[in-house]
Amino acid sequence: MLQFARSTFFREVEEDIPEIPQHKFNFVEYDQLSSRVDINDILSDVIGRLISIKGVEESNVGNRVVKRRNLTIQNIREESLGITLWGEIGQNFDENAVQQMSEPVIIAFTAMATKQYLGGLYVASTSATSFYFEPTIAESEKIKRRFSHSIQGIDFITPSTEKPTTLEEQKTMNRLMIAELRCLDPYQNQDQKFTTKATITQIDAQQGWFYNACPRCYRRVRQSGTSWWCDTHAYLTTIPISWYKINARIEDSTGGINIVMLGKTVQSLVNKACSILTIQEGYTDPNIIPPLIDQLKGMSKIFLIQFRPRGAFIDATIVKTFDDDESQMLLPAPPVQSPKHIPQPLTSLDPQTPLPETKKGVKKQLFITESTTEEIQSSPQQHPSSTEIQTSFADPSKKRKESRSDEKGKKIRHG
Template structure:
């Protein structure tokens, strides 16, 4: 409704009422933000437009319409402001209201909210300014039962991660085989001070789950510090935030036939190992035989083989501790493993004949690709 005629319809347009509209114009919707995904066109009122309230208000037209986006598809909406994004999930955590300096220099109140979908994935939603009035509870007043939140008309953004400008982004396949070592090799490497911060991958089989430590860790989802249990919630005294769910954590013993080590997983990696979301595990544990059922779930992953990535820290070097925190893990792909083995054998043959070294030059690279009989060398290099 244009500003010059809005006074003409103020008394006729009421949210929730069914109306009949005639004598209007239709134009293409060229606005930056589209609250409705299908809204390519818009009705344009003129001074001759007629609006009538329908006598029958019982027509089944929903008051609200949502176009929910799966959490996994949200990154595709980043910096694309044509369509606003609707999400739905279970309220997982909420922070106190803080006053933050925006990019334009203005100081505005904001708070962070974390919601979780049915798969256990989470996203953070930042609420600013007057929108804070729509949140009817505070950190110390989270509902005891699961609360489902619908957040509409959001803009998707991502934090920028600084990367090495001289290195191209790695694919998942590259990462799975980067610095691939056997455990016995890693144990030898970590005795050197220069190994601090280095990341390695190894293929190993889970031989034990330390169930005595439980499947979760009571930590803040914002600052990762320890939280205290408060009724059915967990309170962080460090950043004054509250979360309703603990952080998933597992401690595993793995073996690759050359050695044995202890690995600890958190959050995303734990969710890969277990076929249940955090809320599902909580519900199972609350059952009469819950601890036994949880134990059965944990034991099912024993015997599974994964590719694990972890980093050498001061803890490993100074204390010679053979335990690590998993940064990533992947299911073993037999075809990729076979291609990598072929690559190593070919490079070994070339080195033996004096044709190249492990890094290889263009001629050696061509020979390897020819002998393995693949055309896309990025799949194995």
């Protein structure tokens, strides 16, 4: 802001001065965005040619339904970056005007926040975001020359007509107890997500709590001399990042199951990025659990679980967590009528482990319904009295003595 006071004076500049640019940007390379994930006080400018536009859709953000529009841009190295425009800025994006432009269409976005979803990076609009078509800058001209002979056009994608699921619907999606989860075939249920209400009881320190990851795909990288190798992106041009991977156990009143929690799922529970713990706070040993991570033990949540492949195995992976409105308690297991008929739970997700044929028997055996309880209470004559119960648990040696006395009395009477 400029402030003019009484002492301010103006002087006309007569000498030649360089032309003042109409726009000023501070662009960030796509592969540098990973260091800015969820750091909302550092916003980024990005530029690229437009390769896809999706219509406006609705999305749940907290307890609100918000409109959004997704786009994709591509840089001079043909690396793609997702763009999410929230609210009015997404609705005001005129895709009809884009159809009238000659390709390639170059577009620049300012003041974008870097986010991550399912292992992929994207940038999202903020209240300060603006976008500019064909800005008269050198970067725009370079991209335009690079793709001047490209035959790839802009893909206009029809938005989904499905209504977004509410928070309550997400929290109760395919709700199962842990005993039921363990009886599922993980190979046949990879496309499904399940929720369960449980408590974190153990954290496996032997398998580490973080690993060195590729900044672009978040896969584990290996050190090769002084460089780092990613199986997807070859040698890294930047240093790897620290990425949460916690092997833990969750339990409810029916049993427990081993799970894996990655990246942002863990960060949402501890409210701290993995790189802060490793770089700033010095927890560089993956086999020594920091106190902040150890405090997860005893935490009760509603867990959204998906079976995800890992080589020859499949992990029960926590995709998202929700706060539980009711306090969670690890209660003793309910009485079981016929234990021999309950399918044995899977002790491993090894593909060689035989899988049970059905999970229907679990509910029948693990839970006594209210109607069954009422029948027992309303029909006391069907059950032994307290005297009979005490008799049934009498000393067996005493019973044998009484039996021999009766037989001896009979012989005397018949003698």
